[in-house]
Amino acid sequence: MTGSEKGPRERMVFSAAQLIRRDGVGATGMRDVAAHAGAPRGSLQHYFPGGKEQLVNEAVAWAGRYAGRRVARFVAGLAEPRPSALFAAMTGQWTEEYETTGALTGCPVAAATVDCAAAAASTREAAAAAFAGWRGPVAEALTGMGVPAERAEPLATLMISSLEGAIIMARAEGGVGPLTTVARELGPLLDAAVAPGDGEGAGA
Amino acid sequence: MTGSEKGPRERMVFSAAQLIRRDGVGATGMRDVAAHAGAPRGSLQHYFPGGKEQLVNEAVAWAGRYAGRRVARFVAGLAEPRPSALFAAMTGQWTEEYETTGALTGCPVAAATVDCAAAAASTREAAAAAFAGWRGPVAEALTGMGVPAERAEPLATLMISSLEGAIIMARAEGGVGPLTTVARELGPLLDAAVAPGDGEGAGA
DNA sequence: CAGCAACTATGACGCCGGTCATAGTAGCTC
DNA sequence: GAGCTACTATGACCGGCGTCATAGTTGCTG
Numbered sequence: 491m492t493g494s495e496k497g498p499r500e501r502m503v504f505s506a507a508q509l510i511r512r513d514g515v516g517a518t519g520m521r522d523v524a525a526h527a528g529a530p531r532g533s534l535q536h537y538f539p540g541g542k543e544q545l546v547n548e549a550v551a552w553a554g555r556y557a558g559r560r561v562a563r564f565v566a567g568l569a570e571p572r573p574s575a576l577f578a579a580m581t582g583q584w585t586e587e588y589e590t591t592g593a594l595t596g597c598p599v600a601a602a603t604v605d606c607a608a609a610a611a612s613t614r615e616a617a618a619a620a621f622a623g624w625r626g627p628v629a630e631a632l633t634g635m636g637v638p639a640e641r642a643e644p645l646a647t648l649m650i651s652s653l654e655g656a657i658i659m660a661r662a663e664g665g666v667g668p669l670t671t672v673a674r675e676l677g678p679l680l681d682a683a684v685a686p687g688d689g690e691g692a693g694a
Numbered sequence: 695m696t697g698s699e700k701g702p703r704e705r706m707v708f709s710a711a712q713l714i715r716r717d718g719v720g721a722t723g724m725r726d727v728a729a730h731a732g733a734p735r736g737s738l739q740h741y742f743p744g745g746k747e748q749l750v751n752e753a754v755a756w757a758g759r760y761a762g763r764r765v766a767r768f769v770a771g772l773a774e775p776r777p778s779a780l781f782a783a784m785t786g787q788w789t790e791e792y793e794t795t796g797a798l799t800g801c802p803v804a805a806a807t808v809d810c811a812a813a814a815a816s817t818r819e820a821a822a823a824a825f826a827g828w829r830g831p832v833a834e835a836l837t838g839m840g841v842p843a844e845r846a847e848p849l850a851t852l853m854i855s856s857l858e859g860a861i862i863m864a865r866a867e868g869g870v871g872p873l874t875t876v877a878r879e880l881g882p883l884l885d886a887a888v889a890p891g892d893g894e895g896a897g898a
Numbered sequence: 899c900a901g902c903a904a905c906t907a908t909g910a911c912g913c914c915g916g917t918c919a920t921a922g923t924a925g926c927t928c
Numbered sequence: 929g930a931g932c933t934a935c936t937a938t939g940a941c942c943g944g945c946g947t948c949a950t951a952g953t954t955g956c957t958g
Contacts, residue, residue: 514720515718516719519945531908535948536904596808607866608716648875648879648880650859650863651858651876652859654859654863655859656851661808675851676883723916725916736936739917741935
């Protein structure tokens, strides 16, 4: 979560993602990003000659990669590799953040999509790539748990959609209710998609 | 969809919702709203002395009421009153918009949440109220279709979460794929929640 | 040390945002 | 027609934004 010992460029991308997911793209200023990253303001134009759009796009890409890696780590750490457990871990990431920090921030990819999809084509594509780079590992994990290949991608889409929507509702309500609800309601359906007698599927 | 014959105040609220759901709150200017509504700029401070925050909050509230009424109309128009059919109608609203206009815009409530939840408490509460006013009719419809009362609200939350998330993914991808996927994958689960032999439930 | 590249530092510019101030115009009542 | 209220009309203000220009600093290479 920290990433405070990387280079200034990476820190700025990271900070941009943090601020965007909290305040949205429009309300996140370049100066804010530099200040949050503890980076010199002059470095912005040096590392991101493409301006804010480039910075936002890289923040989105970073978030996509992070989410994908996170899924892989979740899968590796599950006691019982069932789809519902993976989904619970995914939603749990946000409920834990709320319990730890007391605040609920959103997903930078969702924020960038909401704020830029209609105006900036490059950001829209970055968001699409980020979602793809997130959906891929989820689908892969599902097949590894015994979900038939043709259902893995659709179910991964359903999982991410439900999670994103629940995050938004939870932020609006100021509580994690929607996150836990979605995890509870969707879990059984996900587990039911595992091919019979295939609780331990073929690995990756 | 038009609402062009109402008073200027209502037109401005409507226009605000339209612009917010396309560009987000930050990128939507007050002058833009007045222009889009064909309303005089001077009316803004007259009808919305609370400034932009008030206008945004009313747009969110309007969207919530609209969604709730829409659900009621969907239910009334369904050939077979199954939960999956209601959900298909809800997602279909967005796919149809895409096929008609060629563009995919988002949900104003989601946009307001993403952009304002951390900064403006009143907007966060307006969004929560809007979601509640949307979830209520959905849950009501589910019970009317035979879903046990204790499962109606959770399933309504799941439906709206999935829809909101799918809208975002669809906007990012530039296609309705996620919307149709979510409708197809979630439908069976929803129908399975109908109490056995209770396809035609007690009405509202 | 010269020279060059990478990076940092800062001030200025132009633009656009929300808001305020101040008139101006209906349209109605008396 | 006076007077009041509701609404409209504009221009100005101030602040913040992203961006640019320009100069200063490292720090390595030769």
